[in-house]
Every structure is written in structure tokens, then in C-alpha cells.
Amino acid sequence: MCTGKRLAAEAFEKIPAVDVSVVDELLKKELTILNKKIIVLDDDPTGVQTVHGISVYTDWSLDSIEMGFLEENSMFFLLTNSRGFTAAETETAHQEIAANVLMVSRKLNRDFIIISRGDSTLRGHYPLETKVLKETIQSSSVRSFDGEILLPFFKEGGRFTIDNTHYVQYDQFLVPAGETEFAKDRTFGYTHSHLGEWVEEKTNGEFPAEKTTYISLESIRALDLETSTNQLLKVNDFNKVVVNAVDYVDVKIFTIALIRALHAGKNFMFRSAAALTKVLGGVSDKELLTREELMKEESNNGGLIIVGSHVQKTTEQLEELKKSDAIEFIEFNVHLVLQPEKFHAEVDRIVETCEQMIRSGKNVAVYTRRERLDLGEGKKEEELKLSVQISDAVTSIVQRLEVRPSYIIAKGGITSSDIGTKGLNVKRATVAGQIKPGIPVWTTGNESKFPGIAYVVFPGNVGTKTTLREVAEILS
Known part of the structure; x- marks a missing residue:
């Protein structure tokens, strides 16, 4: 209490x-x-x-x-x-x-x-x-x-x-x-x-x-x-x-x-x-973004959602998202990071599945296993280093994609940063606005892997239980 x-x-x-x-x-x-x-x-x-x-x-x-x-x-x-x-x-x-x-x-x-x-x-x-x-x-x-x-x-x-x-x-x-x-x-x-x-x-x-x-x-x-x-x-x-x-x-x-x-x-x-x-910064108020503003080019490809954050709010939002019929789900067993060969095979599996689903017009959500990797007391730095390996693997999913998703949603601060900078190779983006309160959308620059894509940067600790699902439904 x-x-x-x-x-x-x-x-x-x-x-x-x-x-x-x-x-x-x-x-x-x-x-x-x-x-x-x-x-x-x-x-x-x-x-x-x-x-x-x-x-x-x-x-x-x-x-x-x-x-x-x-x-x-x-x-x-x-x-x-x-x-x-x-x-x-x-x-x-x-x-x-x-x-x-x-x-x-x-x-x-x-x-x-x-x-x-x-x-x-x-x-x-x-x-x-x-x-x-x-x-x-x-x-x-x-x-x-x-x-x-x-x-x-x-x-x-x-x-x-x-x-x-x-x-x-x-x-x-x-x-x-x-x-x-x-x-x-x-x-x-x-x-x-x-x-x-x-x-x-x-x-x-x-x-x-x-x-x-x-x-x-x-x-x-x-x-x-x-x-x-x-x-x-x-x-x-x-x-x-x-x-x-x-x-x-x-x-x-x-x-x-x-x-x-x-x-x-x-x-x-x-x-x-x-x-x-x-x-x-003297920034004016702006209405929430609409699908029409974000989806400038209609695409038959599916969208990609990547859920990395482990805070309770994210896990609740993921459970709610799973109720959507419009999305296919893949769990990424990140605990395999302790077994390098199996970990690489797991990443390969996810990339191939995402590629097939997006190309066939299905929206796909990849989420990391919800239990935290706990190495025990006094292992903070080691855990941080493993979390970087996991984050790199999550990022590589976007890096290795050959098909352009119709949109990308990344859930969690570190996840969305790595996908933006390393996965999408963004050097400069423009903030289009917010799709829901506190949930920004970048428009990626010409130098990026997918120029002009709507990239939703979804904080781990923002929104109600249904917000992630609502965002996905707006874009899907």
C-alpha cells in the first residue's frame, strides 16, 4: 500500500x-x-x-x-x-x-x-x-x-x-x-x-x-x-x-x-x-496527427511494431495489443543472449518471419520476452552490457529488412533510439507532432533507410492500457 x-x-x-x-x-x-x-x-x-x-x-x-x-x-x-x-x-x-x-x-x-x-x-x-x-x-x-x-x-x-x-x-x-x-x-x-x-x-x-x-x-x-x-x-x-x-x-x-x-x-x-x-522554445499547440497526415504514400505492405521496454505499463499495453485481430505476434527470446549461437538463430528466425509477413500485407509486432534478465546482485554493468547486445539484436531486425513497412512503431526509449539511429540510419529527422498525447512521430530524412516513413517513438511509460493498440489501429 x-x-x-x-x-x-x-x-x-x-x-x-x-x-x-x-x-x-x-x-x-x-x-x-x-x-x-x-x-x-x-x-x-x-x-x-x-x-x-x-x-x-x-x-x-x-x-x-x-x-x-x-x-x-x-x-x-x-x-x-x-x-x-x-x-x-x-x-x-x-x-x-x-x-x-x-x-x-x-x-x-x-x-x-x-x-x-x-x-x-x-x-x-x-x-x-x-x-x-x-x-x-x-x-x-x-x-x-x-x-x-x-x-x-x-x-x-x-x-x-x-x-x-x-x-x-x-x-x-x-x-x-x-x-x-x-x-x-x-x-x-x-x-x-x-x-x-x-x-x-x-x-x-x-x-x-x-x-x-x-x-x-x-x-x-x-x-x-x-x-x-x-x-x-x-x-x-x-x-x-x-x-x-x-x-x-x-x-x-x-x-x-x-x-x-x-x-x-x-x-x-x-x-x-x-x-x-x-x-x-515557443512551440505552439497542435492537434493530434491523423492517419492521412502520416501515411502520405499508401502501401500494400504491413506495418512493424517493436516492443522492447519492460516497464509494467508497456507489458499491460502489449497484452491489450494482443487482442487486436489486425496484428501477428512474434516473441523474441532475448534470454538466449547467454547462448550466442542460439541467439543468432533466434534473430534470423525473427527477421525472416517479419520479412514474409510485411511483404504479404500483415502487420507484425515483435516483442522481447517479458521476464527481465537478472544476473544477481552487483552485476549492474554486466546486465547493462547484455542489454546493449539485446538492443543491437532488436535493431538488426530493422537493419536487415529488405521490404519497406508501411509504418514503424518502437516501444521504449532505448529501443526507439537504437532503431532510429542504427536501424533506420537517421541523421536528422523532423518531429511531425504527436499521434497521442506524449507520443511523438518522426518523419525520417532522405538519408535514412526508409526516407519519409512515419516512425512512432512510443515511450515505455506513457499512455493508458489501450493507447498502444489505439495507435496501431490508427496506422493499420
């Missing part, structure tokens, strides 16, 4: 309303004078789940970063996929990214903001990623960072921060994040739901909860921009700022105060979920 869960309706009704039109006008004014390129480092490809018409580059080469800087859009994404990296790989990647961003920024004489887009359920290489970015940039430039903004709110996924505690919504209840399955993640687990205490836990006491600045819903909903701005102006020594939010309007109000603090000379690093990127 969860001890800290609350009824969502009761929690929300206590929060006063605010005039959104007034907020929108104030925000519009501030965004026009921001004049900084916003670079979002996405630790898996689901971070584009709130935007549209935005570019995603799948490497962090100088060429890709320069192309991003030269775009008319104020914002672009670099897909790092670091949630699937070891700590050492993550550190190296973020040193390279920071150095390359600085180099391009100097060449083009354009200032920038870096947002480290992390998981709304608090998993990922934190504080490592933002610490490395800060240290690399500070050691190679005159820029210094006063603090770090933490904003894990993500409405589409039911993640809310109230009274400094981060919640995940399950039906009508808000459950503290530290009491959910996400907090038990074998690689990125944690125990605290109060974000100040979570920071203290994650930084091993380097940044204690009492030194954290908290932007409250009370001051946000009172439109007390002066208080919030002054709080930000007082932040120093890279101390943390926790932003409470239950709706996009809260992020908008905070962003107004943030831009005012930036104009006053403050500098921040950002660790946020996907809501801040939409607001700071």
Missing part, C-alpha cells in the same frame, strides 16, 4: 486558477527578446513528445550542431541516447557535446542555453550529465553557472510536482515518484520523492535539500513574478532550483521569471522533462 498517495482531484482543486491569456501575452513578450539558441540534449528519443516542426539530430558532430544553430527555429534536439550508456560513456559524450557547442557558438557568435532533457520519472544519469556539461563549459569559457533548474513536470504522462514532491498519476491517484516501479530501476533507482531530498540523495549530500530553492505553486498562481525572479537572482554555487507545476501555465509563468533573471545576468543549467522545452 502506497503511504503518500493522494486523490488527484483533491490535490488539483486546491490550486487556484490563473488567467492564461494574460500569461501568454507576458510570455510572448519575453520570448521575443530571449535571443539564445536552445539546444536540448535528449537522453532518449522520447523527449520530443511535446513539440512539432523541430529538428532532431542523431549525432553531436560539429556539422550537425552548426546546422542546428543555423536553423530559423530557436531550438533543436541532439539525441544522446545516454540512458543506454555506462557512466563512463555518458561522461565522454557530454564532454564532446559541450566542447562542440562552445566551438560552434564562438564561430557563429551566437549565445545558447543547454537543456538536459531527462525522464519525467527521474531516471537517468543525474547529476553526472549536467555536472559534466557545467564543468566542461566553465573550464573552456568565461561562462559560469549560478544554479540548476529542475522541472520534471510532464502533463501528458501524468507527472506533477506539488509541495516540492514529484508524483506519478495512476488512474485517480497521485503516487509519490519514490514509491513507483520507476524508483526501483536497477540502474537509476532512488528512494525520495521530495525533489530537494532526491537531489541530496543523488548528489550524495553535496547539495542538501535545505539549500535548494523552491518555486512554489502559490507564488506561481498568484502571478508573483517578482518573488520568483528574486529567488532566481539569489541562486549561486550551482545550487538547485525546484519548480512546482501541475499545468503548462505554471511552466509559462516560471519561464517569464526565468528569462527576466537571465537578462539580469544569471546563468543556469537545466534538467527537465519535455514540458519546459515546448514553452521555452
Whole structure:
């Protein structure tokens, strides 16, 4: 039984309303004078789940970063996929990214903001990623960072921060994040739901909860921009700022105060979920995508669904998907990774079956065996390496396909990243929008294996029980 869960309706009704039109006008004014390129480092490809018409580059080469800087859009994404990296790989990647961003920024004489887009359920290489970015940039430039903004709110996924505690919504209840399955993640687990205490836990006491600045819903909903701005102006020594939010309007109000603090000379690093990127990037709302928008070319071939994520929500969604008559199913026994010859034979079987089914007009779903591969205590790094082998095998299914599916859905962050970058060989994609709330669709570039295909990047932990089936039915 969860001890800290609350009824969502009761929690929300206590929060006063605010005039959104007034907020929108104030925000519009501030965004026009921001004049900084916003670079979002996405630790898996689901971070584009709130935007549209935005570019995603799948490497962090100088060429890709320069192309991003030269775009008319104020914002672009670099897909790092670091949630699937070891700590050492993550550190190296973020040193390279920071150095390359600085180099391009100097060449083009354009200032920038870096947002480290992390998981709304608090998993990922934190504080490592933002610490490395800060240290690399500070050691190679005159820029210094006063603090770090933490904003894990993500409405589409039911993640809310109230009274400094981060919640995940399950039906009508808000459950503290530290009491959910996400907090038990074998690689990125944690125990605290109060974000100040979570920071203290994650930084091993380097940044204690009492030194954290908290932007409250009370001051946000009172439109007390002066208080919030002054709080930000007082932040120093890279101390943390926790932003409470239950709706996009809260992020908008905070962003107004943030831009005012930036104009006053403050500098921040950002660790946020996907809501801040939409607001700071000035991305408009857009209706959910229709089949007609996504399926530009009608095809007699079937579609391909690949399910890799192992979170409970994904497994529930897979069980619901299995009720569909329009899809054939193949289980991939990934535990054979411990027996290389059998593992290769298993991959061959899946590729051949997929090829036949797609060519004959059948939609096919490949899903990895649901039981986790558990090597026992103290084997985190070994498990991570095996998971990379499994992910490579899943990716090879798309790499080896000779027939073009009518669409591709990839379920799970690491799965969708590897299929996008290695399977489809995407260098730059455009985010078409969302097919369901929080579920983005890429339109692949001309350089990719299947140019212009609708590629659905379906996060493991988003949607209701029926959402995966609904998405498949829209496309099928």
C-alpha cells in the first residue's frame, strides 16, 4: 500500500486558477527578446513528445550542431541516447557535446542555453550529465553557472510536482515518484520523492535539500513574478532550483521569471522533462496527427511494431495489443543472449518471419520476452552490457529488412533510439507532432533507410492500457 498517495482531484482543486491569456501575452513578450539558441540534449528519443516542426539530430558532430544553430527555429534536439550508456560513456559524450557547442557558438557568435532533457520519472544519469556539461563549459569559457533548474513536470504522462514532491498519476491517484516501479530501476533507482531530498540523495549530500530553492505553486498562481525572479537572482554555487507545476501555465509563468533573471545576468543549467522545452522554445499547440497526415504514400505492405521496454505499463499495453485481430505476434527470446549461437538463430528466425509477413500485407509486432534478465546482485554493468547486445539484436531486425513497412512503431526509449539511429540510419529527422498525447512521430530524412516513413517513438511509460493498440489501429 502506497503511504503518500493522494486523490488527484483533491490535490488539483486546491490550486487556484490563473488567467492564461494574460500569461501568454507576458510570455510572448519575453520570448521575443530571449535571443539564445536552445539546444536540448535528449537522453532518449522520447523527449520530443511535446513539440512539432523541430529538428532532431542523431549525432553531436560539429556539422550537425552548426546546422542546428543555423536553423530559423530557436531550438533543436541532439539525441544522446545516454540512458543506454555506462557512466563512463555518458561522461565522454557530454564532454564532446559541450566542447562542440562552445566551438560552434564562438564561430557563429551566437549565445545558447543547454537543456538536459531527462525522464519525467527521474531516471537517468543525474547529476553526472549536467555536472559534466557545467564543468566542461566553465573550464573552456568565461561562462559560469549560478544554479540548476529542475522541472520534471510532464502533463501528458501524468507527472506533477506539488509541495516540492514529484508524483506519478495512476488512474485517480497521485503516487509519490519514490514509491513507483520507476524508483526501483536497477540502474537509476532512488528512494525520495521530495525533489530537494532526491537531489541530496543523488548528489550524495553535496547539495542538501535545505539549500535548494523552491518555486512554489502559490507564488506561481498568484502571478508573483517578482518573488520568483528574486529567488532566481539569489541562486549561486550551482545550487538547485525546484519548480512546482501541475499545468503548462505554471511552466509559462516560471519561464517569464526565468528569462527576466537571465537578462539580469544569471546563468543556469537545466534538467527537465519535455514540458519546459515546448514553452521555452515557443512551440505552439497542435492537434493530434491523423492517419492521412502520416501515411502520405499508401502501401500494400504491413506495418512493424517493436516492443522492447519492460516497464509494467508497456507489458499491460502489449497484452491489450494482443487482442487486436489486425496484428501477428512474434516473441523474441532475448534470454538466449547467454547462448550466442542460439541467439543468432533466434534473430534470423525473427527477421525472416517479419520479412514474409510485411511483404504479404500483415502487420507484425515483435516483442522481447517479458521476464527481465537478472544476473544477481552487483552485476549492474554486466546486465547493462547484455542489454546493449539485446538492443543491437532488436535493431538488426530493422537493419536487415529488405521490404519497406508501411509504418514503424518502437516501444521504449532505448529501443526507439537504437532503431532510429542504427536501424533506420537517421541523421536528422523532423518531429511531425504527436499521434497521442506524449507520443511523438518522426518523419525520417532522405538519408535514412526508409526516407519519409512515419516512425512512432512510443515511450515505455506513457499512455493508458489501450493507447498502444489505439495507435496501431490508427496506422493499420
